[in-house]
Amino acid sequence: MLAAKRSAPAWLTILRPRSLPIEPLPGAGALNRRLWNDALQAIHAFIEEGECRLGIGKPSELALQVLARHPTVSSIYDAMDDFPAFYRGLSRIAMGRRERKVAAQVTRITVSSTALADRFATYHSKLTLALNACAIETLPSPSATTKSSGRPVLGYVGTIGHWFDWPLVFDLAEANPSMCIRLIGPIYELHPRSLPRNIELLPACDHATAMKFMQEFSVGLIPFKHTDLTASVDPIKYYEYRALGLPVLSTSFGEMALRDGQAGVFLMNKHSDLANLVRTAMAYECGIDEMQEFRTANSWEVRFDASGILP
Structure with missing residues (x-):
């Protein structure tokens, strides 16, 4: 996603130290x-x-x-x-x-x-x-989040880098040919071959637009590879998907591996029956009370209060 360009508030001073572009090399x-x-x-x-x-x-x-x-x-x-x-x-x-x-x-x-x-x-x-959380003030009210009645959309919003599991996404598309797989964000790791017809690529967008796209999703995707980098990741998109009442279809990496069996979380790998797993995820229904409870428990305000990070 692209962050909107904003001028710094009056109370904030930003320093831009000069440096040679040689970090983190020794010396x-x-x-x-x-x-x-x-x-x-x-x-x-x-x-x-x-x-x-x-x-x-x-x-x-x-x-x-x-x-x-x-x-x-x-x-x-x-x-x-x-x-x-x-x-x-x-x-x-x-x-x-x-x-x-x-x-x-x-x-x-x-x-x-x-x-x-x-x-x-x-x-x-x-x-x-202090796990990640969700900016609940940017979300529509739980009563305003409804599943789309059109063609099912398996959606992803975020950067597509070397950690993105393209082969698994291709398998997902081929196992669910009647569904649209919509990938939204900047691409730094090109797909390895021609895209299946049901994969749709959209460019990076601002956060408000991303929220609107997510409301059109039937399932939120987090298809990351298992690497040293992703082993330490707690993806914010998990919180955004769940705060919108979406089921999450994710690989078993980082903090997501510890969420196996939690409500609305469905883990996948290259050996999964991806057609059946998608059907199971889409059958999941998140009520307004459950959605509000998730938002309340996973706001940044609650996270900071619990961690004692701020004085």
Whole structure:
């Protein structure tokens, strides 16, 4: 999905540190240090103004330098992904080392999946599991969500990258030729062969448009491969699908593997009877009360309150 371009609010200051594009290779910090002087001074001035908390969203040499310069400031590392898994070779080793240094220096660590909690178990005294959630304020009311009476649509909204299981989606299309498989989002991993006639590709769109598309789905798809990267993922689209009352047809990766048997969740793999599994998923009915209960339990507000992330 594409985020709408917005100007920064008056209370927010955005710094854009200059740097050579060589991270996470070893030695990147030493080469970029002089380029970061202005940013480091601005951060220091902000901290001097009063109570402050440092939030690290991705391990970096700049983050390590800020932590080292302000060791008494409360800090949190928000591990939203297995960041080393995005890299290979020396870069992967360097990112892993950098992440361990960040984890050791911060006051608290939050993780967004059970697999990440296991990775950082050494830091159990400062570790918090905070799964993803759903922006319920962007959703239509439960009473306004109704299944389409037209041709069944098995739908996916999101980026199509190297983690997307194209072969399984092709099998799904061939096993359900009367149904439309609608894939919406930017494509970075091309499909391996000509598309079956019932697969429809639509470009990236803003969040509001994506919500409208999802309301036309009969089933929400999450067809991800099993990789080091997806092993640590708790997909936000799961929460969006279920908050709209949709059954979810997913591969057994990351946090989704732990949802086997939950209401509205149907797991698939290359050995599944995909025609029968789709029929079972489509027979699932989510009532308004169940939908509202899911939204209430999985809002960002509830998630932050339960985790104690915010002061």
